[in-house]
Amino acid sequence: MRLLVTGGAGYVGSVVAAQLVEAGHEVTVLDDLSTGHEDAVPEGARFVRADIAHAHDALDGAEAVLHFAAKSLVGESVAKPGLYWANNLGGTLALLDAMRDRGVERIVFSSTAATYGEPERSPIQESDPTRPTNPYGASKLAVDTALTAFAEVRGLGAVSLRYFNVAGAHGRYRERHTVETHLIPNVLKVATGERDSVSVFGSDYPTPDGTCVRDYIHVSDLARAHLLALGAITPGEHKIYNLGSGTGFSVQEVISVCREVTGHEIPVVVGDRRPGDPAVLVASSAKIQRELGWKAERAALGDIVSDAWRALSRNT
Numbered sequence: 648m649r650l651l652v653t654g655g656a657g658y659v660g661s662v663v664a665a666q667l668v669e670a671g672h673e674v675t676v677l678d679d680l681s682t683g684h685e686d687a688v689p690e691g692a693r694f695v696r697a698d699i700a701h702a703h704d705a706l707d708g709a710e711a712v713l714h715f716a717a718k719s720l721v722g723e724s725v726a727k728p729g730l731y732w733a734n735n736l737g738g739t740l741a742l743l744d745a746m747r748d749r750g751v752e753r754i755v756f757s758s759t760a761a762t763y764g765e766p767e768r769s770p771i772q773e774s775d776p777t778r779p780t781n782p783y784g785a786s787k788l789a790v791d792t793a794l795t796a797f798a799e800v801r802g803l804g805a806v807s808l809r810y811f812n813v814a815g816a817h818g819r820y821r822e823r824h825t826v827e828t829h830l831i832p833n834v835l836k837v838a839t840g841e842r843d844s845v846s847v848f849g850s851d852y853p854t855p856d857g858t859c860v861r862d863y864i865h866v867s868d869l870a871r872a873h874l875l876a877l878g879a880i881t882p883g884e885h886k887i888y889n890l891g892s893g894t895g896f897s898v899q900e901v902i903s904v905c906r907e908v909t910g911h912e913i914p915v916v917v918g919d920r921r922p923g924d925p926a927v928l929v930a931s932s933a934k935i936q937r938e939l940g941w942k943a944e945r946a947a948l949g950d951i952v953s954d955a956w957r958a959l960s961r962n963t
Contacts, residue, residue, distance in 0.1 A: 652675070657687070699716045714756050717757070735787060770929045772889070812864065831905070832959070862895050901948065902915060
């Protein structure tokens with residue numbers, strides 16, 4: 648297929664683009680490089696430097712879109728909500744209009760479990776209430792709402808994938824965020840000497856070791872789900888799937904595995920809880936397993952950390 652991958656120079660987008668090229672698809676990557684890296688665009692893919700509001704030309708000949716271009720920092724979204732609404736919702740609406748003009752009516756959307764907010768139960772299911780607690784999650788939920796409406800009104804075929812903590816690496820493709828907020832890369836930066844210690848926010852949660860429990864998914868597994876979702880698009884339907892390993896790991900468990908993998912001590916500074924941090928966040932992936940046959944193949948935390956450490960070590 649001829650495919651457009653928006654945000655394909657970013658972490659998840661580049662891995663998906665690479666897997667699409669490996670599968671024999673004709674891929675165009677659209678990215679404004681505000682957070683992505685041009686050298687992350689896989690060989691064999693065409694690169695167009697532009698934002699999603701100017702996607703018309705890049706859509707020529709495309710049969711479907713995989714959409715990753717978004718602002719994704721929760722703290723920044725609270726400080727600059729207008730930026731997130733303009734980019735995540737406004738930019739996506741502009742992309743959907745461009746798709747209509749070019750006759751492209753198939754899209755896989757990179758959504759987020761932040762649409763659920765603070766859940767009433769765990770594991771979280773797709774039928775659970777969506778009550779986002781920040782503009783980032785709210786803007787992503789608004790896109791999901793728009794996709795449902797566009798599917799009903801104009802026959803758009805869409806699949807949204809909601810996931811929590813993505814980690815690991817796919818070959819040379821790894822996390823390279825200018826502002827890093829994710830736990831595993833920040834812990835590994837202590838091992839490389841880029842940081843003196845890792846901060847742990849709260850050690851008195853109602854969990855086995857007192858630290859928060861989160862669901863981690865390997866980026867290769869996540870990318871593979873996008874390829875399956877591409878084949879599951881149905882005109883006039885908007886499908887939503889959660890993605891996760893189905894197993895939660897505590898902050899302390901992550902740090903312990905990072906110590907084992909890297910052989911470094913990794914000092915820890917324990918601080919107060921952050922407001923709004925739930926004790927446990929784990930996704931139920933039963934629906935996508937049942938309907939698309941997807942399951943996490945690299946769910947072991949040691950595999951996730953080892954792949955991330957290997958890719959980081961190769962570039963430090």
